[in-house]
Amino acid sequence: MDTLAYMAKNLPMIGTRAMEHLSIVCVAVVLAIACGMALGVFIARHPRLAPAVLSGGAIMITVPSIALFGMLIPLLSTIGQGIGWLPAVIAVYIYSMVPIVRNTYTALVGLDPALRDAAIGMGMDSSQRLWRVELPNSMPVIMAGVRVAVVMNIGITAIAAYIGAGGLGTFISRGITQTDIRQLLTGAVAVSLLAIASDFGLALVQKRLTPRGLAPLSH
């Protein structure tokens, strides 16, 4: 009951922290979508590079987030941004790249080879093939990667509170240092709800971006 009362009283603050949280995740994921899809397309077109890039990504994702934040501090200190919003965005961006690159690559190489054969045989050039055939038909798998990136990084961003990036993690870190279960629970519940809501919202986006011809039959 205490916790609920705390939440009710601090609703505006929770809102502000949630917005901070989302701003980190959104900026990072939007950048990661642009770069990650480009890199995924690139390694799908140059399959010899794929194993190196994909295993590099797999290694990146094993680096604990708190360690990555730590490593970014000295690097970014050189431009006076060692802690705060920027290192949080960079870390989240790095983590987001991995599922987006991997899913883009997997979707493209997994397309029916007949589509590629038909597209080339009919006289599409490389970029027409990509934009008209390959990417539209890969959208469901790419979007699944984006959803993984967002949900995973809403959790990681909670830890960014320790490098002063703000966000909902602030409730959790204060809850721990002040042994205040109300703040701790508030932060944890809010992070969970944000992740669930984002995933739900992205599921709708995924549905919209999936070409109708790829949707399961409904008749």
Added chain:
Amino acid sequence: MITLEHLSKVYGAPGSTAAVDDVSLTVGSGEICVLIGPSGCGKTTTMRMVNRLITPTGGRVLIDGQDTTAIDTVALRRSIGYVIQQVGLFPNMTVEENIGVVPRLLGWDRARMRARAAELLDMVGLDVGQFLGRFPNQLSGGQQQRVGVARALAADPPVLLMDEPFGAIDPINRAAIQDQFLAMQQKLKKTVLLVSHDIDEAVKMADRIAIFRAGRLEQAGTPDEILVAPANDFVGGFVGPDRTLKRLRRKRVSQVHVPLVYSVGQQVEVAVDGCHGTIQVDAAGLVVAMTADGRAIGPVSVRMDSDLRVVVSELLRLAVPWLPCVDGEGRLRGVVSQAAISRQVSGASVAASSDAVSKQGGGNAATP
């Protein structure tokens, strides 16, 4: 016209086994040439060198006399229709958009693309209102390949490449699509290279057949030439020991029938090639025939455009030496006899077969 001149494709180091080895072949304008042979014989590789999906390592391909290396690859492919066994319709596009792929690449306006898609859909026998807005996953395999053929024809290319286009379709639909394609080809007169592994399909569809083995062209010629005189044991084995029956498929009743003159109500005496009997046409126009030993033949199902395989099948089923044949309206036109069919397919008459038929018609026609 497509001309292949000493075309070769060698994978790996020079001197490795050639996938295609020094193939020369000419396909005349408006002809269907079927490339056929066992798996791995180089027929598909040969076809894919025409639109440069595979780059030849030797020789050249000319289309209407022009060397294809002189044409921009992308422009070349847009000017050649392409149909593959897996169809390869784009799942994210409607039937209309799929048919419009090449027109869109060529910069047609929307109205023209839509009109063309509707025209082609109608031509391949699909209802325009029902199918234009559908997605490929809402179509059966046969419907998909009909759309695949329509898509290849969209920009009205003079040349069509078809890689086992009907191979994945069930036999009943396959026959229907083959027939429809042949009917379209009567009007469209495309120059077609069609890869197949089915000799029956080749005999049915081809103006010319090119038989491949291990990268080499073993024999090329009209279906009749190949079935009459296989160049070697391999070709002989490939066309099969029943090659004479296969020849019958490409011959029509109209090539061998003996015309009859009759008046309604009259009884016509038949005395052709040792076949005897009577035919009566009653007032309703119904054709009733009777063999010399008094057995009734009927109902008459042999038409002037029936192929001789059907006629032989009917002769065997009814155990008779001849049958009356009728035109599209069911009117008696003449008789077709086992002896005339034998003469048509026996080696001696190949060259002069049409001449022989007309002479018989004049000499032996039974008149009332």
